[in-house]
Amino acid sequence: MVIMTTTSSADFQPVLERIAEEMERTPGRGRPADYIPALAARDPRSFGMAVAEPDGTVYGVGEWREPFSTQSITKVFTLALDLAREGDELWEHVGREPSGNPFNSLVQLEYEQGIPRNPFINAGALVVTDRLHTRTGDAAGELLAFLRAESGNPGLDFDEDVAASESAHGDRNAALAHFMASYGNVDNDVPVLLDQYFRQCSLTASCADLALATGFLARHGVRADGGRLLTRSQAKQVNAVMLTCGTYDAAGEFAYRVGLPGKSGVGGGIIAVVPGRCTLCVWSPGLDERGNSVAGVAALDRFTTLTGLSVF
Ligand code: DON
Numbered sequence: 001m002v003i004m005t006t007t008s009s010a011d012f013q014p015v016l017e018r019i020a021e022e023m024e025r026t027p028g029r030g031r032p033a034d035y036i037p038a039l040a041a042r043d044p045r046s047f048g049m050a051v052a053e054p055d056g057t058v059y060g061v062g063e064w065r066e067p068f069s070t071q072s073i074t075k076v077f078t079l080a081l082d083l084a085r086e087g088d089e090l091w092e093h094v095g096r097e098p099s100g101n102p103f104n105s106l107v108q109l110e111y112e113q114g115i116p117r118n119p120f121i122n123a124g125a126l127v128v129t130d131r132l133h134t135r136t137g138d139a140a141g142e143l144l145a146f147l148r149a150e151s152g153n154p155g156l157d158f159d160e161d162v163a164a165s166e167s168a169h170g171d172r173n174a175a176l177a178h179f180m181a182s183y184g185n186v187d188n189d190v191p192v193l194l195d196q197y198f199r200q201c202s203l204t205a206s207c208a209d210l211a212l213a214t215g216f217l218a219r220h221g222v223r224a225d226g227g228r229l230l231t232r233s234q235a236k237q238v239n240a241v242m243l244t245c246g247t248y249d250a251a252g253e254f255a256y257r258v259g260l261p262g263k264s265g266v267g268g269g270i271i272a273v274v275p276g277r278c279t280l281c282v283w284s285p286g287l288d289e290r291g292n293s294v295a296g297v298a299a300l301d302r303f304t305t306l307t308g309l310s311v312f
Helices: 009-024 071-092 107-111 122-136 139-151 160-168 171-182 190-201 207-213 232-245 248-257 294-307
Strands: 048-052 058-062 203-205 262-264 269-274 278-283
Touching: 009 048, 009 058, 009 294, 048 207, 048 294, 058 207, 071 122, 071 139, 071 190, 071 232, 071 262, 071 269, 107 171, 122 139, 122 171, 122 190, 139 190, 139 203, 139 207, 160 190, 171 190, 190 203, 203 207, 207 269, 207 278, 232 248, 232 262, 248 294, 269 294, 278 294
Parallel strands: none
Antiparallel strands: 048 058, 048 278, 262 269, 269 278
């Protein structure tokens, strides 16, 4: 019988280097998002990847310290920050089932009475940001402070050009927010909510920053300073929703290939969690037709194959 052993921490660096080499040789890397002009300018061949251990040790390869637009990856952090404050009441306003639809789809909202399927499609993220904003008075500011603290990088910030670009091309998100407001599922004025959401999406960070900032999900809810953000059970819930909904209508394929809770953004980043063991962030701006990084998914697929680290 062959017993598969998991990798030791010292093995992470060579694994990352092998993956980066393989990615260099892989042709066809998708296309950067072009519906937000500020994202379209990135080189689809850029590639970086980082792994952080629960104690904050971080390994990286390629452009792992290059800042990029985090976009929908931030939806994980706003979910955690709101869940920590309001607990299960949140789930009366947003579901936790995969949508099977594109991230910006409107179609389910009407027949499901303004309750979005999950917190990671845009409609659900708007509800979470709205509720976090009501509870804190500054949802985007809470998010930024949390990411700065968890990454240990006080230089993290929003990109005002990206936020302005989102706003200028934000008709779809505005439609989602107004439609949910008509069902009473938005507390704040829609323009206030959209401003918060667009700022949130514009947050810029590197693979190293995001691998570290995701650490609380590998530490079962415990923050970098040892304080607790989420209960163990809530951390499990967030990881579960990432697994089932974090890559939209490709979540089944992502679970099949990678086998980890993950969350993508149209900036080309993906975060992933091996509970109890490590967190990852990979970045490459070329996307597939569902909005997930082509090289990012391939690299995570190779990581779990090479190391045997997966939730399955
Ligand atoms: O709401 C939007 O259109 C974007 N700012 C965020 C979308 C996103 O990253 C979805 N992801 N894959």
